[in-house]
Amino acid sequence: MKDSVKHIAVLVSAGRHPVSGEPRHCHNDSLALALGLNLASKVQVLHAGTPSNPALQDYFALGATQIDVVPNSDDIIESLAAQLTDANLILTGTRAESGEDSGLLPYLLAAKLNVPIVADALEIKANREQLEVLQFLPKGRRRRVLVSLPAVVAVHPSAAEALHFVHARKNLGNINTLHASNTKMQTIIDDSKQADSKQWRAKPARKPIKLIAQTAQTGHERLMAAISNKAKGGTVVNEGNNVEKAQVILRYLREHQLIEF
C-alpha cells in the first residue's frame, strides 16, 4: 500500500569517500531514503548543514527532488525538530557499524518530539496506524516489531535495499534553504549538560589504549607467569566408545544452552 503514511521525512547527512575523502552521500542515509521512497512517492528530505555541500547532489541522483537545508546552529536537534513536528515517519541512518558516528541523533530527536523510536531497521511496511519493522539482531536473528506512528526509524547498514543512482538526475533537484529564524521553537535551559560538540576535544587519530587492571607483581611472579603454560585447556575426553564421546558433546551443548533440543 503505497502512500498510506502521510508526510515521511528522511534525514540525510554528508558523507565522505573512505579513501579519497571526497564529499559524497552517506550509505546509511541513502538506504533510509530508498526505504522512504518505497513507502511514498514523495518524501521530505532534510539536511542540517551547508546548502552548498556537493554531497547533497548525490541524493538527487538517488531519487530526492528537493532537499530542505536547515543551517547549522548551536542546537541541531532543536532546529531539526522544529521542521519535523508534522512528520508522521522520520527516517535516518543508524550509526556506522565501525562506530564513526555516535548514533545518538535519532534518539535525541525522538526524545525531543516525544515519539517512539526503532533502530536497526532492515525493512519497513506500513500497516494502518502502525509501521511494521524488520529489525536486525546479530547472529542471523531478525525480529518483527510494530510501532505506532508518528515514529523515528533508524535504518541498519545491511538493509537489502538496492540503491538506484541516476547521474542524470544529479543536477535536477532543488535545494531549499530554510531560515534559521523559523527554526527556533523554544529554548531549553537545561540542555547544557546534553552531550554535544562542546563536550569533546578533537585529537588526531591514533591506536586507542586498552584499559588493563594494574597488577602488583614481583619480578619472580612475572617470570613464572610468562613461562608457565597459561592456556587453561578444557575437559579432554579420551576414554569411552564413540557413542559415549558423542553423548559428552551433546551434554556439553545442552548444559550451556547452545542447542534447543
Place this chain on the structure above:
Amino acid sequence: MTTRINPHRLVQASPADLKHPSNNIKRIVLSTAQIAVEAHPAKWLRTPSKPKSRVLVIAHSDRGALDDHALQTIAAAAILADAETAVLALILGELNDDLSSAAADEVMILPALDFQIFQPDIELASVLAIIELLKPKHIFLPDNLIGDGDLGRRLAALKKLSVATHVLEIDVQHVASAQSGGCVLAQSNLPEVILLAPNAVDAELPFTAKATRIDAPTINHAASPYQAHYQDMGLQTSAAEDIALEDADFIVSAGNGVQNLATLASLASSLNAAVGASRVVVDDGKFPRDKQIGATGKTVTASTYMAIGISGAVQHLQGIKDCRHVIAINKDASAPIVKRANLSVIGDAEAVMQALMIEIEKAKEVVA
C-alpha cells in the same frame, strides 16, 4: 674420597625456600610443580566494605550467560571504581553464572527483560526506577546490538544525560571515541553514560568481588509514564546456510583430518550450524575461499565453534579468538586445539560425527 654431586640433578626448591627472607639466592626454578602454582597468587577481594557510592553496569544476558563484551564492561567499571565505590551489575535476562570473578560487587537480575523480546519502554522504566533508587555516579553499558546500545541511548536522550558512545579508550580521567569517519579520536571527561566498544578493556582481573545478589525493587509498569508504543511480533532465525560466517552463532568447521565432508555437512545441518574450514581444506579446493577461518580468512564470533580434524595452528586460532565455546574432535590429544578447546573429544572424526548425529536424532525425537 670426595663424592661428586650430580650437576644434572633436579633442583629441589620449595616455595618456602623462595619466600624465606634469609634466602637471598635468586634462581630460576622450572622443575617443580608447586612453584608453578605460585605464579597465580590468590586474587584479592575488591569489594568495599562500606561503599559510599555506586556505579551501575547494565547488560543483557544471552541464554543465561554474559558475553565477553559485557564482562569487559563490568571489568572497566571495577578497574575505575575507587576503594569506596561499589559496582552493581544489573542483568537483564536470566543469569546462571556467578559474577565474582567478573568483579561485580552486587548483582541485580531482572529475568523478564530478556534481549529476545523488544520492550524498550518497560526496560527504560525499570532502569530509571533503579537509577532513581541507587543514584549511581556513572552508568556503563556494552555498545552492542542486543539491546544495550539501544537502551543506553534511550536513557541518555530521555534524561538529558551526558553520554559517550562506542568508547574505544577509557581511564579514570577520560573516554575517547572515533569521530569524523575515524580521522579524529575525540576525547571527553567521563560522562554519566558510557557505552563501551568491544575489546576496549582487558577483562582479565587480579581481583574478585563478592557478587552479592540484591533484590530488584518492585517496579510498577502500569504506573509508568511510558505508553506501550511497541509490539513485538516475534524473533526469527535465518537458516544457517543463509547467514554469513561472521554473523553465525554456531559453526561446524572442517580440517584436514575430516575424510568425509558429506558427513560434516549433514552434522552441520542437523545442528543448524554454518560450515567453515581450515586453510588446508580450502587450499585443497574442497571449499570456496570465503569459508576459510583464520588469520588470512575470516574472523568469526560464533558462540559455539566445533573444530573437527583441525590441528589448531596459531593462524587458525586467531580467527576464533572470540568464540565462547570451542569443541574439538581430534585423534591427537596433543594437538594445539586441545589447549584452546573447552571440550576436546579424542577420537576418529568420522566415527564421532556419525555417533553424534545419531544422538542428536534421538534427542530431537524426545523433544518432538
